[in-house]
Amino acid sequence: MDLSTSYLGLSLKHPVVAAASPLAATADGICRLAEAGAAAVVLPSLFEEQLDAEALHLDHYLGYAADSFAEALSYFPEASQYRIGPDAYLERIASARVLTDVPIIGSLNGVSPGGWVEYARLIEQAGAHALELNVYFIPTDLRMTGAEVEAMYFDVLREIRASVTIPIAMKLSPYFSATANMAYRLADAGADGLVLFNRFYQPDFDLESLSVVPHLVLSTDWELRLPLRWTAILYGRVPADLAITSGVHSAEDALKGVMAGANVVMLASELLQHGMGRIGEIVHGMHVWMTEREYESVAQMRGSMSQLCVAEPAAFERANYMKVLQSWRPDPAGLRV
Numbered sequence: 001m002d003l004s005t006s007y008l009g010l011s012l013k014h015p016v017v018a019a020a021s022p023l024a025a026t027a028d029g030i031c032r033l034a035e036a037g038a039a040a041v042v043l044p045s046l047f048e049e050q051l052d053a054e055a056l057h058l059d060h061y062l063g064y065a066a067d068s069f070a071e072a073l074s075y076f077p078e079a080s081q082y083r084i085g086p087d088a089y090l091e092r093i094a095s096a097r098v099l100t101d102v103p104i105i106g107s108l109n110g111v112s113p114g115g116w117v118e119y120a121r122l123i124e125q126a127g128a129h130a131l132e133l134n135v136y137f138i139p140t141d142l143r144m145t146g147a148e149v150e151a152m153y154f155d156v157l158r159e160i161r162a163s164v165t166i167p168i169a170m171k172l173s174p175y176f177s178a179t180a181n182m183a184y185r186l187a188d189a190g191a192d193g194l195v196l197f198n199r200f201y202q203p204d205f206d207l208e209s210l211s212v213v214p215h216l217v218l219s220t221d222w223e224l225r226l227p228l229r230w231t232a233i234l235y236g237r238v239p240a241d242l243a244i245t246s247g248v249h250s251a252e253d254a255l256k257g258v259m260a261g262a263n264v265v266m267l268a269s270e271l272l273q274h275g276m277g278r279i280g281e282i283v284h285g286m287h288v289w290m291t292e293r294e295y296e297s298v299a300q301m302r303g304s305m306s307q308l309c310v311a312e313p314a315a316f317e318r319a320n321y322m323k324v325l326q327s328w329r330p331d332p333a334g335l336r337v
Contacts, residue, residue, distance in 0.1 A: 001287050001290060001291055001295075001296070001297070002296065002297035002298065002299070003015070003283065003286065003287065003290075003297070003298050004297075004298065004299075005039075005258075005263055005264060005298050005299070005302075006241070006263060007040065007193065007241050007243065007263040007264045008105070008129075008130040008167035008168075008169055008192050008193045008241055009130075009167050009192065010040065010103045010129055010130065010167075012039035012040055012103065012264065013039050014037075014039050014283050014286070014298070015039065015254065015257075015258055015262070015263065015264045015265055015286075015298060016037070016038065016039055016254060016264070016265060016267065016279055016282055016283050016286075017038060017039050017040045017041070017042065017243070017264045017265070017266045017267070018033045018038040018040070018041045018042065018266070018267060018268070018271065018279070019042050019245050019266035019267055019268040020042045020043060020044045020045060020107050020132070020134075020268065021044065021268040021271065021272060022044065022272070023268075023271055023272065023276065024041050024042070024043050024044060025044055026092065027092050027095035027096045027099060030043075030092070030096040030099075030100065030102075030104065031096065031099050031100050032276060033102075033271075033276055033279070034100040034102035036276035036277060036279045036280060037279040037280040037283055038102060038276075038279050039102070039103075039264070040102060040103040040104070040105060040129075040264070041096075041102060041103070041104055041105065042105040042107055042132055042266065043089075043092070043093070043104065043105065043106050043107050043128075044107065045107040045108060045109030045134050046086060046089045046106070046107065046108055046109065046119060046123075047109045047110060048108070048109065048110025048111065048116065086119060086122075089123075090122055090123065090126040091126075093106060093123065093126040093127050093128050094126045094127055096127075097126075097127035103129040103130070104127070104128050104129055105128065105129060105130045105131065105132050105169070106123040106124075106126075106128035106130070106131050106132070107131070107132040107133075107134055108120060108123070108131065108132075108133055108134065108160075109134040109136055110134075110135070110136070110156075111135055111136070111137040111152055111156070116133075116156060116159070116160055117159050117160055117163045120160045120163055120164050121163055121164060123164075124164045124165070124166050128166060129166065129167075130166050130167040130168070130169065130192075130193075131160070131164065131166055131167070131168050131169070132168075132169045132170075132171055132195060133156060133157065133160065133168060133169070133170050133171065134171040134198065135152065135153050135156055135170070135171070135173075135198075136198060136200070137149070137152065138200060146176075146177055150176070150182060150185075153170065153182075153186065154185070154186070154189055157170060157186060157189050157190060157191060158189055158190065161189070161190035161191075167192040167193065168190065168191055168192055168193070169191065169192060169193035169194065169195050169241070169243065170186050170191045170193070170194055170195065171195040171197075171198050171245070172186075172194055172195065172196060172197055172198060173197060173198045173200070174196070174197040174198075174226055174227075174230070179230060180230075180233060180234065180237075180238075183230075183234050183238050183240070184237070184238050186240070187238050187239050187240035188239075191240055192240060192241060193240050193241035193242070193243060193263070194234070194238070194240050194241070194242055194243070195243045195245050195266070196226075196227040196230055196231055196242065196243065196244055196245065196246070197226060197227050197230075197245070197246055199219065199223075199246055201214070201215070201216060201217070202215065202217075203215060218268075218269035218272060218273060219246055219247050219249075219268075219269040220247065220249070220269075221247050221248075221249045221250065221253055222247065223246045223247035224244070224246065224247030224248060224253050224256065224257070225247070226246070226247075227244045227245070227246050227247065227257075228244065228247075228256055228257065228260050229260075229316055231244055231257065231260040231261050231262050231306075232260040232261055232305060232306045232307050232310075232316055233306075233307050233316050234261070235260065235261025235262075235302075235303045235306035235307070235308065236261065236303060236306060236308045237308070241263040241264075242261055242262045242263055243262060243263060243264045243265070243266055244257040244260075244262045244264075244265045244266065245265075245266040245268070248265045248266065248267050248270065249267075249269070249270040250270075250282065250285070251281075251282045251283075251284075251285025251286045251288075251289060252285075252289075253265070254282055254285075254286055255286055255289060255290075255301075256305070258298055258301055258302050259301055259302070259303070259304050259305035259306075260303070260305055260306055261302060261303040261306040262302075263302070267279065267282070270282075
């Protein structure tokens with residue numbers, strides 16, 4: 001059984017990759033993920049706020065309402081509260097490169113080119129095999145258009161693409177008005193891969209203290225459906241590798257991702273909840289399932305359930321909408337009094 005795959009020009013032993021999480025917060029953590037079987041490791045993001053605390057393009061969007069609503073300050077931690085600074089981040093990459101031969105993917109999180117360009121170069125020099133750009137931005141300005149939001153992604157990508165030679169993946173939001181077009185244009189602008197999708201963490205209200213509080217909710221397997229659908233739609237149509245990073249919790253989830261057309265599937269919540277050993281269990285589960293059904297390789301399976309390959313491609317679009325809505329039937333047992 002050949003489980004090997006490629007992602008961002010990297011040859012991987014299988015499609016299961018450790019997504020960005022606190023588990024890779026140290027060089028030792030990266031090595032433990034590699035020993036647990038991860039085909040590659042994505043590092044937690046180095047934040048734009050850490051790179052340049054004084055000149056933030058993002059400050060305008062995040063801070064202009066804070067003067068009116070003091071409780072809004074609780075949304076955003078102080079830069080000093082982050083666990084690791086830029087220099088330590090680079091040292092972590094360099095140390096991990098010495099300790100393990102598993103591909104390491106650096107990550108930058110922000111919204112404006114700014115210091116990203118310089119640190120993209122430094123991440124490359126530290127030894128990262130590839131770079132993931134996580135453009136985390138919620139457009140709350142009523143005057144900001146969709147075209148302006150999209151332009152921010154392209155500005156970041158083009159500047160960094162011109163400054164580094166390692167492969168670049170763009171981590172996308174699912175909320176673009178024309179997701180397929182956005183994916184195609186990003187690939188055309190130089191993205192080697194697309195990561196589907198970014199999860200925007202939503203704050204909660206504390207009714208006792210009347211304050212806004214952070215509320216981290218880990219993913220569940222039902223969240224796989226959205227990236228699964230778009231991976232299946234984009235496969236074979238966009239000249240970029242595809243990664244699914246939401247809702248993968250089992251071998252079945254990983255198999256679905258590959259069949260949709262993903263080069264890799266990324267795990268974070270599953271590993272945080274149930275331990276790094278889940279990587280090996282999921283890979284083994286994929287091997288067993290494929291063997292029982294006489295698949296010879298991941299390459300043979302990839303994209304077999306994509307929009308290009310299924311008998312009913314309209315199932316991914318509006319034509320299947322009414323069928324789904326009409327498919328529900330009440331459970332007779334549930335109607336009994």
